[in-house]
Amino acid sequence: MNNTDIVLTLTQARQAYLLMTSLPTAVKNNALICLAKLIDTHHIPLLQANQQDLAEASATGLTGVLLHRLKLDANKLTQLADALREVANLPDPAGAVLSKTLLDDGLVLLKRSVPIGVIGIVFESRPDVIPQILSLILKSGNAVVLKGGQEALHSNRAFMALLPLLAQAVPELPAHWAQLLESREDFRAMLAYPNLLDLVIPRGSNQLVQSIMAATKIPVLGHADGICHFYWHPSAIPQQALALVLDSKIQYPSACNALETLLLDKAVASHVLPLLMEAASNHGLTLKGCPDSRMIAPALLPTTEDDWRTEYGDLTLAIRLVASIDEAIAHINQYGSKHTDGILAQDQAAIAHFCATVDSASVMSNASTRFADGFRYGLGAEVGISTAKTHARGPVGLEGLVIYQYVLTGNGHMVSQYVGPQAKPFKHQLLPTIDV
């Protein structure tokens, strides 16, 4: 695509967005249910396209987890269709009156939620991301330009091929509300148009996210690193804490919310380290340890400063002994990626202190770090997980896809009446928002 095509794509998306904004909730929900039905009735072309992706991926030598992530089956398609129906059941995040203020007699200020606009989303390999993203974009009333992983190209096309059928079933849907780009260069070219693209969401490797962030002035929502910690407090129940460490580490080691570093309180280190060593050998886990921990357990591999900044993404876990909860918190705030960090403890004061001072999007108390996920949090699905401190944080569902707009209604109200020595005072009275 040349620049004219890119601008055309974005302009069409922008026009679609302006129409999506005023689409009634019932129409959006109907579209979600129709799309679910289309997935249900198109297993054959979807799975055939996926087989083609799998065959091509195998031919290029893709194996194991990566090949597995690429695979669709009837069961997965049913889950995806069900997820669309679940999003239909969620409240509409747009159009809500967030507040209503009487500024003065006859001068009423509404603050209402509205879609953000045109959103660019790039993601790697997994083809099941497309229906998830489509569902959230549709429900929130935005428009999207997508770029999927090259390995899943046939599957992605097969999902997008359902959209013309959806348009027939739901004629109120504007054209071009969801468009698929097929080359990375086209997606990158869009990043140069901050006036046409409102938000970029990259889902994928650290390198992908970093390179997107470096390439654009458009707000980027996502996370590069997922360096997640547990702090094992002396009051933790050892068997429970051990099980949570293992679940957080081995349940899906390449996930961004998997555990990378365990901060173990010195007070219990000599008791806990042997438990960890035994569990590690049972589960094929590689343990690395700081010098203090290796005094107690010399079999631990040595760590360097780099380990505290590394997202292993595999069955490696780094252990550091800490003298106190505050040392643990300081470590997390220094080396962590503000993604997901947790405490293993029974002491309620310690838990409260930890949760109040750890500067991360998700803070876990005696629960696996792997729960940090839009579906598990009840958001229906997620467009990504954000480590940003503005707009949306942690797993991002529908609410992260809206912003608000102020609407002020007067009857000839002029500012000159409210300034100077004879200024009228404002009333600033909050009104109920229910009957709007």
Add this chain to the structure above:
Amino acid sequence: MNNTDIVLTLTQARQAYLLMTSLPTAVKNNALICLAKLIDTHHIPLLQANQQDLAEASATGLTGVLLHRLKLDANKLTQLADALREVANLPDPAGAVLSKTLLDDGLVLLKRSVPIGVIGIVFESRPDVIPQILSLILKSGNAVVLKGGQEALHSNRAFMALLPLLAQAVPELPAHWAQLLESREDFRAMLAYPNLLDLVIPRGSNQLVQSIMAATKIPVLGHADGICHFYWHPSAIPQQALALVLDSKIQYPSACNALETLLLDKAVASHVLPLLMEAASNHGLTLKGCPDSRMIAPALLPTTEDDWRTEYGDLTLAIRLVASIDEAIAHINQYGSKHTDGILAQDQAAIAHFCATVDSASVMSNASTRFADGFRYGLGAEVGISTAKTHARGPVGLEGLVIYQYVLTGNGHMVSQYVGPQAKPFKHQLLPTIDV
């Protein structure tokens, strides 16, 4: 300052922020009231410092509006102190439980509002901005590094000199929660540290904002342009509409929310243009017009395409005739800056259509564009006005200075129980947030 000093400043601010986060609301409110009292009791040094600024500014040839904006007097100081007390009366935006979800028995997810972190704010000339910013930062529990206009240096220093006295009165306040930089280069140097600075808010000229945005990867909240429109619908009451046009244009022409372009419906152009011409000559207004408007009123100065993209900031108003409300909306969405735009109409359907499809932070219906302001909206004060489509939009008060954090509390809950063929279902039951 060298880079070590910059990092030290930001690190100290970061440590302060982590302490500000858990400061009780009562302590923050007490600090606001103490600071108001300090302003009340320090009129003499504050006004002396301001006199020094005024003298130096006059010596360099500053006159008129710019000199006026620099000036403090006893009345203004009293207003500033009162504004601090008003912010003390507003609800605490941080620490609120936004939602509480039972994911499963014993597994509870809290979403709670938290401060954003360390915020860098740069602004031009007006010294009264400092107490406003301090009040919002303090109440929201953030830390701030400020850079004020060089012309107001003595006034700014005098305000900042109150902070050590505030620290004595309120010992719970952490050191370094608000720091003042005195050189533009130092502020720019901070922009290179996205890990230490969470948000940048530039207040000032288009050039200042653009150059900040171009210089950093840190989220920037603000607006470069303020190209505000009115659409004059055939159903408008001419005298009311004319008064609103004048108020929006002449009440403070250099403000970002002042009117720049009037989109006049062709149906009433021949009646309205003479009214506008007469008002213009009474108020020293320069009117420019599109070719169609000049057919009716040849005395209008001609416009070029550039006029639709120009923020005059003075007593110039551009007029364009439009054939319909949709042509007006299309013009606004194409040339506007998503800041503040309004409709002058009595037809309720036209008003509703306009408000639903104009993609701006503030949409005015029969009210002056000049109302788009944090104080007038009842936000207490504003840190700036944002034309962004993410995080905070329009006048930004306390709510724009917080984000949320998820806190998940379990009792050994592992993700492995919730995946695979034997997966436990989630409950995802919304709980009341009242008794937390």
